[in-house]
Amino acid sequence: MPANTVGPLVVGVDGSTSALNAVRWAAAGAAPRNRTLRLVHALDDLAARYPKPIPTDEDLVERFRLRGHRLLREARDVAREVDQNVKIEMDLSQRRPVEALRAESSSASLLVLGTTGIRPLGRALIGSVSIALAAHARCPVALIRPHVAEEAPPTDGPVVVGVDGSPSSEEAVALAFDAASWRRVPLVAVHAWDDAFLAEMFDEARWERERPEMEQRECEVLAQRLAGWQEKYPDVVVRRAVTRGRASDELLAFADRAQLIVVGSRGRGGLAGMLLGSTSQALMSYALCPVIVARAEE
The missing domain is CATH 3.40.50.620 (HUPs)
Incomplete structure (x- = not known):
């Protein structure tokens, strides 16, 4: 919360x-x-x-x-x-x-x-x-x-949130649901997973066989992170996006159509001691719409 x-x-x-x-x-x-x-x-x-x-x-x-x-x-x-x-x-x-x-x-x-x-x-x-x-x-x-007028984010665009299961991501999900609710717009929940490392560890044929199972697992991760919040905010229409690639790249792809992006300060892959992760820094620098950086309670 x-x-x-x-x-x-x-x-x-x-x-x-x-x-x-x-x-x-x-x-x-x-x-x-x-x-x-x-x-x-x-x-x-x-x-x-x-x-x-x-x-x-x-x-x-x-x-x-x-x-x-x-x-x-x-x-x-x-x-x-x-x-x-x-x-x-x-x-x-x-x-x-x-x-x-x-x-x-x-x-x-x-x-x-x-x-x-x-x-x-x-x-x-x-x-x-x-x-x-x-x-x-x-x-x-x-x-x-x-922004100049022609670059301003759409006022009817969705709220977008990055979801990775980290503590600060949980805070971001809570904020995003609240924002989408009072704005009365859809919420796009984006969960990105990068398979580049795993693809290098296994031969191509084996990885192609195991990839569908990995994709299903990542879809389940997103569903678990959203379940309680969808019950609390039944008025919010949620669109799920499970994508392969770097989280910052995938979230920035939604930035032009969003009126707000919410992201955690540091994700699961952040190094201990880092207060801002690469994803939050990229969105702060490149997203055209407003960006909210959420931090987990200390």
């Missing part, structure tokens, strides 16, 4: 266009579920390093505070444009961004961050704050990348 299903949606606000896009996305999700939208601005590192006035500008810290309050008011107005009824809280933190937002994640149901831009070949610019929080936040983290 998700660690917190009633906490606020927390958005990091820094005055950028990408952050305001994140505010709009979060406001659209907060209002229908009667959740509070909490807007947080952390003082810039420069201000945090100078708790007392410095000779060159004795009003420096106060200037940062005034700017922070202005940015929060602008973000509040953007959220009100999405829905006048959304409940909003605003906070100007004295901490640095990662510290402030990680502290907020303890009581949040979702932490929402905007990504800064797109590199050539469609790779998103994932900043250090987003990477650190996706790895260390105590709640799921949503990354919202900027």
Whole structure:
């Protein structure tokens, strides 16, 4: 079960266009579920390093505070444009961004961050704050990348979730069912299995004989992971996709048609000590739609 299903949606606000896009996305999700939208601005590192006035500008810290309050008011107005009824809280933190937002994640149901831009070949610019929080936040983290109108994810597209049976994947499944339910769209559950290693270990004739049994086993794994959730959310239409290949490649194939992808922070194949697996990192970088990275309870 998700660690917190009633906490606020927390958005990091820094005055950028990408952050305001994140505010709009979060406001659209907060209002229908009667959740509070909490807007947080952390003082810039420069201000945090100078708790007392410095000779060159004795009003420096106060200037940062005034700017922070202005940015929060602008973000509040953007959220009100999405829905006048959304409940909003605003906070100007004295901490640095990662510290402030990680502290907020303890009581949040979702932490929402905007990504800064797109590199050539469609790779998103994932900043250090987003990477650190996706790895260390105590709640799921949503990354919202900027779009031009023709690239925006379809609002009627399905929610897609990666399922591999790991603890963080279980958390991702729970979040995905909830998201598909209140959005009233289908859920596509993707379970990818890579047979490249096994194919190399056996001769081709033997592997061809054993492959159908392996495929059946993987279908059963997916069915087991979904069974309880389908009973809890009978309103959600579930489409199952069991595919051969790398999980990141298979999930990215669904990204263009999805309005949201949910994935665990680290799958079954992750190395001990890794907080972000290759699949979650690939989706954070390349998926066109919003991505939620879920972590298992510690």
